[in-house]
Structures are given as structure tokens and as C-alpha cells.
Amino acid sequence: MEEKLALINGIGITMDEDHPVCQGIYLKNGFIEKIGTSEAIKKLAEFEQAAIIDLNGQTFLPGLHDCHVHMMSTGLAAIGINLYDCRSIAAVLEKLAADKSTNEQEWIFGYGLDESRLREKRPPTASELDQVFRDRPVYLVDRGLHYTQVNTIAMELMGFLENEEGLGRDQAGKRNGRLHSHANSHARKYFFDKLTRDQREAAIRHTAKMAVAMGVTTIHAMEGGDLSSDSDIPVFLEIIDSLPLHVVLHWCSTAVPEVVAKGLRIIGIDILLDGSIGSRTAAFKEPYADDPEALGELYYADEWITHYIETAHRAGLQTGFHAIGQRAITQVLNCLERALNKYPVDDHRFRIEHFGFPDDRDIKRAAALGAVISTQPAFTYLRGGPDSVYEERVGAERNHRAYPIREFLDAGLVVSGGSDSNVTPIDPVLGIHAAVNPPYSQNAISPGEALRLFTIDGAFTAKEELLRGSLSSGKAGDITVLEQNPLAVAPETIKDIGVVMTIYQGKIVYKK
Numbered sequence: 267m268e269e270k271l272a273l274i275n276g277i278g279i280t281m282d283e284d285h286p287v288c289q290g291i292y293l294k295n296g297f298i299e300k301i302g303t304s305e306a307i308k309k310l311a312e313f314e315q316a317a318i319i320d321l322n323g324q325t326f327l328p329g330l331h332d333c334h335v336h337m338m339s340t341g342l343a344a345i346g347i348n349l350y351d352c353r354s355i356a357a358v359l360e361k362l363a364a365d366k367s368t369n370e371q372e373w374i375f376g377y378g379l380d381e382s383r384l385r386e387k388r389p390p391t392a393s394e395l396d397q398v399f400r401d402r403p404v405y406l407v408d409r410g411l412h413y414t415q416v417n418t419i420a421m422e423l424m425g426f427l428e429n430e431e432g433l434g435r436d437q438a439g440k441r442n443g444r445l446h447s448h449a450n451s452h453a454r455k456y457f458f459d460k461l462t463r464d465q466r467e468a469a470i471r472h473t474a475k476m477a478v479a480m481g482v483t484t485i486h487a488m489e490g491g492d493l494s495s496d497s498d499i500p501v502f503l504e505i506i507d508s509l510p511l512h513v514v515l516h517w518c519s520t521a522v523p524e525v526v527a528k529g530l531r532i533i534g535i536d537i538l539l540d541g542s543i544g545s546r547t548a549a550f551k552e553p554y555a556d557d558p559e560a561l562g563e564l565y566y567a568d569e570w571i572t573h574y575i576e577t578a579h580r581a582g583l584q585t586g587f588h589a590i591g592q593r594a595i596t597q598v599l600n601c602l603e604r605a606l607n608k609y610p611v612d613d614h615r616f617r618i619e620h621f622g623f624p625d626d627r628d629i630k631r632a633a634a635l636g637a638v639i640s641t642q643p644a645f646t647y648l649r650g651g652p653d654s655v656y657e658e659r660v661g662a663e664r665n666h667r668a669y670p671i672r673e674f675l676d677a678g679l680v681v682s683g684g685s686d687s688n689v690t691p692i693d694p695v696l697g698i699h700a701a702v703n704p705p706y707s708q709n710a711i712s713p714g715e716a717l718r719l720f721t722i723d724g725a726f727t728a729k730e731e732l733l734r735g736s737l738s739s740g741k742a743g744d745i746t747v748l749e750q751n752p753l754a755v756a757p758e759t760i761k762d763i764g765v766v767m768t769i770y771q772g773k774i775v776y777k778k
């Protein structure tokens with residue numbers, strides 16, 4: 267049976283330069299059949315006996331993208347304890363105790379831990395957690411996902427080697443349960459490997475449901491590898507076609523043959539070259555403002571990165587890395603340049619995730635090398651600006667240059683937008699608002715440019731611009747309907763625009 271749907275009397279923003287606006291659109295069997303005036307679309311829909319929705323002046327646009335989501339981690343928040351609002355270690359312990367499950371065999375899982383918001387400016391130590399939870403393992407995730415805090419029994423169960431890199435210790439040399447780098451990866455793998463297949467599916471579906479309610483029709487999912495568990499990948503592949511949105515699966519693995527064998531076209535992307543600002547592990551040339559001993563960390567050697575990029579390119583795979591600090595950005599561009607000299611690739615669209623603190627030279631180098639940037643405008647909107655954790659960590663001068671999207675676009679870089687959920691919420695309307703209204707005005711872009719981040723340029727970043735990202739005949743029938751036009755409202759009110767409807771492959775998957 268044919269599926270037919272028409273939208274009329276709307277304000278259509280197509281992101282198609284040849285036909286930038288329209289009033290109506292006709293979808294048939296999951297694809298866009300025609301755009302045009304309300305009269306023309308209504309006449310066609312009546313002839314075809316299609317369902318007709320009168321938008322009464324509401325705005326419709328290409329289905330919104332979130333180009334960086336941890337679907338498993340986000341979905342697991344549904345079974346975890348949200349610690350973001352805690353303002354002291356005592357409050358963390360109280361919330362964990364009050365909200366824990368009654369099943370004594372289950373680990374206590376907390377997320378959103380933000381030490382910059384705690385009075386003590388540090389997470390609870392293993393010994394502090396032990397005082398409340400001596401016999402029950404506790405696993406707490408930093409809001410930025412770059413360290414884990416656990417108690418003693420959890421460390422014992424995880425089986426760390428005594429000299430494992432990233433094991434935090436107190437001044438007496440005793441392990442304090444704070445896990446960075448390889449120890450953090452070890453802990454993540456242990457925790458995520460314990461999940462059942464049904465828990466994995468439930469987490470994925472929970473995230474998909476959240477996303478479509480925010481107008482998202484495409485997610486770039488950062489999964490497996492050191493971020494969660496490689497056991498997630500078969501579940502994704504099994505259910506991906508039944509989800510209410512399009513998922514571009516990024517297996518954050520380094521095993522090129524295994525990724526090729528699964529039929530995937532992307533590898534890596536969110537493999538961490540450095541850490542985050544909140545945990546002082548993003549790699550800089552100059553020390554952190556609030557810790558003169560800290561420069562951040564680089565997790566891989568140049569030789570390994572270069573070989574990995576070359577191997578991925580030889581296998582025909584798109585790839586990339588996470589790089590936030592200036593030193594990590596310089597490193598990845600150096601390695602990309604060397605790899606391309608060894609094995610030139612046209613249109614590789616090498617992705618750099620975040621690209622938070624580049625210098626002018628590296629912005630220009632990234633453009634010259636053909637890299638594409640996947641960044642998160644809400645990072646600085648929610649955590650940057652004066653008197654913020656960013657300013658506390660990196661100082662005022664560097665903070666002014668955090669995530670300078672205006673400079674990226676002026677240099678000719680293609681930039682896509684995302685949330686890094688659950689670091690910031692899946693909410694592309696908030697992302698658009700944040701790009702237009704950053705803490706420092708010199709980094710601002712226009713509403714039209716911001717919309718591109720979450721539509722056509724988001725699709726471009728995944729090499730899908732011929733199928734998604736704009737409203738044109740023959741493209742996927744993915745549409746987001748908003749209460750108001752983000753290009754016409756006062757810029758400071760964009761974040762208040764509500765999602766009315768989300769249409770994926772011609773079907774309504776969310777309606778307010």
C-alpha cells in the first residue's frame with residue numbers, strides 16, 4: 267500500500283539554494299515527491315488521495331540532525347541517577363542513597379557528575395563512597411564522559427593492574443577511585459559489557475524516542491570501542507531499520523577488518539586523542555589556569571595515528587578523531603597530512619570531533635586538508651562565558667576563543683552540529699540558538715548558517731547530502747515542523763521554539 271502525505275500552508279525552509287522556500291510539500295513512499303505552493307500541493311494530494319495536514323503558518327524544514335550522540339550512554343540515563351544538580355559531595359552521597367535500586371546485586375550507576383558544581387571542586391573519593399556503599403559497587407560518570415569515579419569494591423571487581431595508566435591516587439599513593447585514560451576505558455568496558463542484550467536495545471530505543479521528540483530525524487551515533495562496549499554493535503545492526511529515525515553508526519573501533527566485515531563505511535571518529543576541559547585532560551601547550559601542573563593528556567603516538575588513518579583510507583572508510591585542546595588538534599592535523607602524503611584520498615571528509623581550541627594556523631590547515639568539523643555549540647553556551655567552568659580551567663583569554671565557529675566558517679570549513687549527548691541534551695533547536703548566541707559575540711554565526719549545521723552540512727559530514735539535509739524532490743521524506751521560523755524570530759528567542767511534529771521517511775513519528 268502506498269504511503270502519501272502532504273503538508274500545506276506552511277513556511278518551508280528547504281536548504282536547497284535553487285528553491286529556498288515553499289509553502290507545501292508532498293511525500294510518497296518515504297521520499298519527497300514535490301515541493302511548491304499550497305495550492306499546487308493540495309491539488310496533487312487530492313488527486314492522489316493523500317492525507318493532508320494544514321500547518322496554519324507553522325514552519326517546516328529538513329529533518330534536523332544531531333551529529334554526535336552516545337545513544338547507549340544517553341539511553342542508560344533512564345536507569346541511572348542524575349547527579350548534575352548536586353552541589354556538594356554530601357548531596358551526591360545522599361542522592362545515591364535515596365535513589366538507588368532495591369536490588370542489592372545491581373551496581374549503583376550515577377551520571378552527570380560535574381565536579382565544577384560541587385563545593386569541594388572534586389568528586390567523592392572511593393573511601394567516601396565506601397562509607398555509604400561498602401559492599402555494593404558504585405560507578406559514577408563525569409558529565410563530560412572523560413573520567414569515572416568508583417568505590418573500592420568496584421575497583422576490586424574490575425581487576426585493575428597496579429600500574430595501569432590513569433588510576434588516580436591520593437597523596438599517600440593509595441588508589442582513590444578516580445579513573446582516567448586507559449583505566450577509564452577499562453572501567454567503561456567492564457561496566458557496559460555487563461549489560462544484557464535487552465538492556466542494550468531498551469537504551470537505544472529510549473534515546474531514539476527522546477530524539478524524535480526534539481525534532482531529530484538523523485543521529486550520528488558514537489558507539490562501541492572504549493566508549494561503551496563492542497557488544498552494542500550487533501544490537502544496533504539488528505534493530506537499526508526499525509528505529510523511528512536514521513542512525514549513522516560510528517563504530518569507535520580501531521579494528522579496520524572487523525568494521526569492513528560488518529559492512530560499515532565509517533570507523534572511529536570519536537576515538538579520544540585527548541580529554542575534556544572539565545577534567546583538565548584536553549591537551550594544551552600552556553598549563554591550565556587553575557592547575558599550573560596540568561597540560562592535559564595526549565593518548566596516542568603520532569606514528570600510530572598516522573598508520574591508523576592510512577589503513578582506514580586504504581579500506582575505503584571515512585574516519586576521524588576527538589580533539590579538543592590545541593595540542594591534540596595540531597597532532598591530528600599533522601598525522602592527517604602525513605597519511606594523505608602516503609596515500610592521497612579525494613573527498614575523504616576526515617572528521618574532527620569538537621575542535622574546541624584551535625589556533626588560527628590549524629583552522630586554516632584543517633580547511634586546506636579537506637577535514638570537516640563536527641562540533642557542539644551548546645558546550646560554550648551552557649558551560650562557557652564569564653565566570654564559567656571553562657574560564658576557571660583555561661583562563662579568560664583562551665575562553666574567548668573556545669569553539670570559534672565564526673572563524674571555522676570564514677576559513678571555508680564545513681561544520682556540523684551535535685550535542686555529544688548526554689554531555690548536553692539532544693536538542694538541535696538549542697544548538698542553533700547556541701551558535702547564534704554564544705557567550706562572546708565574535709564567535710556568533712547567523713541563524714541561517716546555524717541551521718545549516720543541523721541540516722545540509724550535517725548530512726554532508728556523513729556523505730549523505732544527496733539523500734538528506736534539504737527538501738528537494740527525490741530526497742528522503744524527513745521533516746521537522748516547528749512552531750515558529752528560526753530565521754525570523756528575535757535571535758535571543760530561538761531556543762524557545764517548540765517542535766510540533768517529526769516526520770521520518772514520510773511517517774509521523776512524533777506529534778506534540
